[in-house]
Amino acid sequence: MSCHDIGRGLNSVVRRTARLLDEGRIDQEAAREIFLACRKAVHWCDGNEGEATDVVQPCMCGRCLRIVTAGEGLYDLWDAQGMTWEKLRDTAFVTDRLCTECFDKVIAEINPEEGMPEEQRRMIEELNAEEPERWQSLGRYAFDNNGIPWPSE
C-alpha cells in the first residue's frame, strides 16, 4: 500500500513552481531542479513519482518543459514498445511524457531496436486510439490534485 499523501503534498509544490515559472519569477533551470527534487522526494515515504508531478503532466514536456498546445503530441515513454527501467535509468526528466521533438530524440537514443521514433509514436497512437489524452496534450494543468480538488487559495 503506497502513500498518496506525499505525492499530493509535493504536487502542490510543483503546481506553485509551475506558476512561478509561468510568471517569469524563476527561470527554467530553477524550476527543473525543484520539479526533479519533488519527483524524487516521494521516496522519503512509499510514494509514487508520477503523483508528485501530476499537475503538469496533462500539458508539460518532461524534458524541455514546454507547454504543449492542446491536441499536439505528448507521449509517455512507458507506452513505447519494449520500454524498461534499465533504458530510463540514466534519464532525469521531470515527467515521462515528452513532446514530439523530445520523444523522437530520446527514443532514437534509448529504444532504437523498436523501430524509428515516428513508427513508435504511430503505434502508441493506434494502441490508445480510444484514449487520445494518453498521447495528446490537454493544453492546461490538471484541475485537481491526484483526484482531490485543490483547496481554495
Ligand SMILES: [Zn+2]
Ligand atoms: Zn520537449
